[in-house]
Amino acid sequence: MDDLWKNLESGAIRFSRVISLIGLFGLLLLSLITVGEVVLRSLFNYPILGVSDASQLIVTVVVASCFPLVSAERRHISVKVIGIKSGPRIHALLEAFGAFVVLVFFILFTQQLWRYSQELAAAQETTWLLLWPVAPWWKAVTVLIAICIPNQLICFITSLRSFFIIEKAKD
Numbered sequence: 001m002d003d004l005w006k007n008l009e010s011g012a013i014r015f016s017r018v019i020s021l022i023g024l025f026g027l028l029l030l031s032l033i034t035v036g037e038v039v040l041r042s043l044f045n046y047p048i049l050g051v052s053d054a055s056q057l058i059v060t061v062v063v064a065s066c067f068p069l070v071s072a073e074r075r076h077i078s079v080k081v082i083g084i085k086s087g088p089r090i091h092a093l094l095e096a097f098g099a100f101v102v103l104v105f106f107i108l109f110t111q112q113l114w115r116y117s118q119e120l121a122a123a124q125e126t127t128w129l130l131l132w133p134v135a136p137w138w139k140a141v142t143v144l145i146a147i148c149i150p151n152q153l154i155c156f157i158t159s160l161r162s163f164f165i166i167e168k169a170k171d
Contacts, residue, residue, distance in 0.1 A: 005158055009072070012151045016068035019147065023065025030058045053127035057137040064144040071148040074155055076102060092163035099156035106148040113142040 033055070037048040070076055078098055083091030121135035 005154070005161065008154050009158060012072040012154055013069070016072040016147070016151060019065050019144065020069040023062045026058050026062040026065065030055055030062070050127070050130040053130040053132065057127065057132065057134070061137060061140055061144070064141040067145055068147040068151055071102070071106070071155070072151040074099075089163065089166050092159065092166050096156060096159035096163050099152060099159045103149065103152040103156050106145065106152050110142060110146045110149060113138065113145055117142055 033048065033051055037051045041047050078095075080091070083094040086094075117135050117138035120138055121133075125134045126132060127134060
């Protein structure tokens with residue numbers, strides 16, 4: 001059973017690394033566009049039109065692509081002082097509680113992002129200059145954040161199992 005959870009956790013981390021790598025390529029694309037615009041502005045006094053439109057959408061997806069890895073590797077903000085000072089059982093219980101709170105947050109966040117992207121689609125919202133539809137980009141962000149839910153569920157169950165293992169060892 002332990003191997004199953006270790007495999008699930010390592011699989012989630014590997015999958016999330018691939019997603020963050022895609023985000024890195026998006027960031028590289030954005031930097032190339034920015035350099036291209038700077039060169040065109042300085043040499044020909046002619047900017048690339050719509051760079052700000054495109055960069056807003058690209059940055060949103062790039063940032064969201066990092067969330068699954070942060071979730072899978074448990075690199076979110078946490079306060080461990082109380083748990084460490086209180087002993088391994090309390091520490092494990094607090095870790096499980098924190099993982100549960102983060103899981104609930106990602107569920108609620110995903111729901112709100114989905115509603116927002118649906119509102120953008122219904123309003124047929126577009127970027128100001130390029131007239132790109134905005135909703136597909138926000139739907140992509142929603143999917144990226146939704147990937148955090150199974151990642152965080154694995155973290156929660158793993159933390160809960162650690163608590164019960166420590167509890168069982170105590171008896």
